[in-house]
Amino acid sequence: MNERRRETAAALAELLVPAGSGMPSAREAGAGEAGLDRVLVALPGLAAPLGALLDRASGRDPAEALAELRDDAEAFSLLALLAAGAYLTEPEVLERLGYRGRPATPVGDDLDDEAIELLEAVLARGATYRPA
């Protein structure tokens, strides 16, 4: 992805994910740089169609280009994947969201006294299946 495409990616992505609510925009979170790279490493098959999309939008007013893309479902979903995929894999964004990923967390046994009481209430209501 050349600089022109990266700038276009950042400009379009920040329209989909603007700054707000204490969160950075997609551009600020690297959607045209490291974020774009992360998406393309994970999904290399997107490089060609995404490149073509960015070339079409390049040099144009981003809002106008985005409006046109919204009419093309396939192109819009590609852009949406870039914007959200880059943004929601950025470590700083995830930290601000309080998302710690999926660390290995052993399942415990939580059938404590409260759970048993809850279960007993189900049993008290009796069988629910039809014998056959």
Place this chain on the structure above:
Amino acid sequence: MSEPADVLVVGAGPAGAVAAKRLTEAGLRVVCLEQGGWPDYAKARAGHPDFELTSSRDWDWNPNTRRAPGDYPVADSTSDAAALMWNGVGGGSVIYAGVWERNLPSDFRVRTLDGIADDWPLTYDELLPYYEQVDRDFGVSGLDGDPAHPRGAPPPLPPVPLGTIGRLGARAHNALGWHWWPGPNAIATRPYCKRTPCVQRTACLWACPDGAKASVDRTHWPVAIERGARLVTGARVRELVLRDGLVEGALWLDRDGREHVQRAAVTVLAANAVGTARLLLLSDVANSSGLVGRRLMIHPWETVTGLFHEDVGGAQGPWGQLLHCLEFYETDAARGFARGAKWGLMVTGGPLATVFAPQFGGPVFGEGFHAAVRSRLGRSAMWGIVGEDLPHEENRVVLDAELSDEHGIPAPRIIHTADANSKRLMAFMVERARESLAAMGAYETIVGLPSREIGWHLLGTARMGEDPAGSVVDRFGRSHDVPNLWIVDGSTWPTSAAVNPTATIAALALRSAERLIAVRRDQESAA
């Protein structure tokens, strides 16, 4: 030409694996032909930062978009649901959620009890010993005593934790007077037969990297192979070879398109209701009833998601089911439809799921993006609703006139439309699920986006029955027309029930295998 086998199994998913393992235990020489390969768990990236991006790349559920080497195209423009499947060793168990449900006794007596569809040629009680055995073989976790089922042997492992979401559901349903119980899953919660316990990667539907979820590439095939089964991958069966009214074996193509013949005394089909029907139609065999391919049933599926003000743990957990609810499973004519549905209470996934997963009703971009992500991530829970699909002959699998696979073999076309009963049923369930989530404290409920990507459960295209004029196989899955041809997958179901089918498919496959062993001395064979 390979050495003849005692039994040829076509398909290495749960049905084929269960049959092969049991047959090798009995000393039979088994060859399995599987068109796909072994799953590559190096690509199971749960726990890694790129998981949500790579999961759809490597573990896509739809063969038409996945296009892996073992896949064949399925023409589905005439179906309201796309056929979802995994064509490889492990079959659907590689990508299923691990939800493990038995059919209920009434599922085997639909005609008798509800005056519609058909009865099965066997009862719940006859299948019970096999249900209990497959629970042990798959290492099922759950809790004994569920009042929605008759009593039987307890599951071998304790249930996955209720967690915050489960407790909310439990309290709400007790207040409503509705059934709930800890969810049964084929997910290990303790070390079990070389499997490690679940560590909640929230990845069940995209291949469990830790081996906690039971998939038959891990639970059954290593055992069967150690006992002498030969599993041939990259083997696309083109047609069954017949001689004097018996199946002699199968003609198959390798990845380079070279033809091979595998002969066997007995052939067992386990290629799912689309693949098995396709093969029977290609071979023009076992169809004196005219029912091969017909009565395709696909469970309707809906989600209803609740949003909560606090984090309820929706971003991480087994993706399996925390609870299940069978309150609305049995027919109540007053509702305006027949049959019912099973609900499973589930987590909702990670950050990208909040944007793209259908359970959230669609992405929100622009000014509302951040609020949408924050309101959904961890602060949500969903009911997944599996409804019954009644059998109709016009819902069917046929051979497509134009589409073919890479070898030029005609592709299957699926023709399916959910009937009015299913639609009324699901509309009812959605409203009840909204009530449930409101009772749980959800401030907002979201009905999932309509989607065609729901064809998880493919059933019915080679139905069992006592009368050869009205069925394809007998009560044990043996073809009425071809004495040495057996079918052990979900094709044989006369009705669909309204629960995840893998447990019943596995139990039936085990029962068929044991029957095959019992009658083998009297079994007609071509070899």
